[in-house]
Amino acid sequence: MxxxxxxxxxxxxxxxxxxxxxxxxxxxxxxxxxxxxxxxxxxxxxxxxxxxxxxxxxxxxxxxxxxxxxxxxxxxxxxxxxxxxxxxxxxxxxxxxxxxxxxxxxxxxxxxxxxxxxxxxxxxxKGEWISCFGLTEPDHGSDPTNMATKAVKDGDSFILNGAKMWITNGTIADMAIVWAKLDGDIRGFIVEKNDNGFSAPEMKGKHSFKSSITSELVFQDCKIPLDRLLPNVKGMKGPLECLSQARFGIVWGAIGSAMCCYDASVKYAKSRIMFKKPIASFQLIQNKLAWMLREITKAQLLAFHLGKAKDSDKATPEMVSLGKMNNVDIAMKVAQMARDIHGANGILNEYPVMRHMANLERVSLQGTHD
Missing domain, CATH: 1.10.540.10 (Acyl-CoA dehydrogenase/oxidase, N-terminal domain)
Structure with missing residues (x-):
């Protein structure tokens, strides 16, 4: 190769x-x-x-x-x-x-x-303990402030009831950071895998993120000690600050997907012979590759500037969100164009483009244009 x-x-x-x-x-x-x-x-x-x-x-x-x-x-x-x-x-x-x-x-x-x-x-x-993050619920995806998962103080414990959905690594996690309402306020809790009343069944049947473990988190009178409450935050400020950091990573991650699709497309266009010459010699293909190059380069410049702003503590959540929106969008279009360049071969697992194309559909859901 x-x-x-x-x-x-x-x-x-x-x-x-x-x-x-x-x-x-x-x-x-x-x-x-x-x-x-x-x-x-x-x-x-x-x-x-x-x-x-x-x-x-x-x-x-x-x-x-x-x-x-x-x-x-x-x-x-x-x-x-x-x-x-x-x-x-x-x-x-x-x-x-x-x-x-x-x-x-x-x-x-x-x-x-x-x-x-x-x-x-x-x-x-060290990677010795695996964790997951429970915010999204079956009926409250983009509306976490109205989450149904609740915690109630009961003597020297909290009792959690509710469910979370679309949780990466939930089934294999040793612990979970769970956001639930306590006395009407959103609070963070640490739940360990062996806590009574806690289960994390794996979600099956995905056409995207297939090599990622995606789970539900189910709390049925889940009992945890009082010292598992994260004491220094209340409200949506907590999860949103963490989500902004995760989205910063997606700004860069989307570039990686796009770079892979571009690299595969250049190699394929140079090796695929049609009308007795490589399809890379045709201006139609050259224009597509040039468009991909242009958009990836702009995404790289955006990510670089955002990274330096974050390193100097000048990046805002809005800057991160705009970066994610732009870079995931262009990565999806690059993947689609890469599949087009590969023709029917683009759907085969011999090439990475269809897998990236499907995965980016899932990534785009983590804060869309809408």
């Missing part, structure tokens, strides 16, 4: 630090050697090997932008580049990083007490 040729038409790499380039290249090599040779098999079988999570932990990818509790203390731009390389392989990998880091480690770091941080964060950062 011809080696992957990363796209950097405007030489943005010259502005990255040595550490940012080092971690990007580390993850890029790991993806090329370990994930890409097996990802179609994982996707076909609908599996996500747990060993991947421990390997990501050993590389220091979880909570990589934190300085404490075992975090690598990297920049947010480095985190973005990690997301780019993971999603170049498959959205399931970047989603795993987002859930474990931005939506599980981060809320404990920001809103937990010292005892909670010491107990959970080192294990989560």
């Amino acid at each position: 011809e080696k992957y040729r990363p796209l950097d038409f405007y030489n943005i790499e010259q502005y990255f630090s040595d550490e940012e380039i080092m971690v990007r290249d580390l993850v890029r090599s790991w993806v090329d050697e370990t994930i890409i040779p097996n990802i179609e098999d994982y996707n076909e079988k609908g599996i996500f090997p747990i060993k991947i999570i421990s390997e990501m932990g050993k590389m220091g990818l979880f909570g990589c932008y934190l300085d404490d509790y075992g975090g690598a203390g990297m920049s947010h731009t480095a985190y973005g580049l990690i997301c780019q390389e993971l999603e170049r392989a498959d959205s399931a990998l970047r989603s795993c990083l987002s859930i474990q880091g931005s939506l599980s480690i981060l809320p404990i770091f920001l809103f937990g007490n010292e005892v909670q941080k010491e107990k959970y964060l080192p294990k989560m950062i």
Whole structure:
């Protein structure tokens, strides 16, 4: 197989630090050697090997932008580049990083007490404990303020009742960050897998994110100790701050999907012979490749600027949301155009484009144009 040729038409790499380039290249090599040779098999079988999570932990990818509790203390731009390389392989990998880091480690770091941080964060950062994030409900996707999941104080415990849906890694998780209403206020709770009244059945029948484990979280008089409440946040500020960090990763991750589709399209167009010459020699195909190059380059510039703004604490949630909207949108169009360039072959698992195209449909749901 011809080696992957990363796209950097405007030489943005010259502005990255040595550490940012080092971690990007580390993850890029790991993806090329370990994930890409097996990802179609994982996707076909609908599996996500747990060993991947421990390997990501050993590389220091979880909570990589934190300085404490075992975090690598990297920049947010480095985190973005990690997301780019993971999603170049498959959205399931970047989603795993987002859930474990931005939506599980981060809320404990920001809103937990010292005892909670010491107990959970080192294990989560090492990938020894897997976590998930429970906010979305069957009847409350884009309307979490009206969530039905509730917690009630009962002596020295909280009792949780309700359900969450579309939860990445829920079935394999050792713990969950769950958002529920307590006395009318949205609060964060830590639920462990062996807590009575808690179950996490896997959702089946997906045509997208097939190599990602997606689950429901069900709470039926689930009893947890009082010290599992995240004490330092109340209301939607908590989950929204964490979701903004996850969406920042998607800004970069979508570029990875697009880069993979572009790379596959260039290789295919050069090798596919039609009318006795490569289809890359026809202006129709050249125009499509040029459009893909243009849009990916713009997305890279947007992500780079956003990363530097986040590193200097000047990025707003609105900036992150706009970046995600733009980059996921162009990645979807790049994947569709790549499938078109590949012709009927584009739907085969010999090529990555249809898998990325399907995955991006799922990624776009995590905050759409609407």
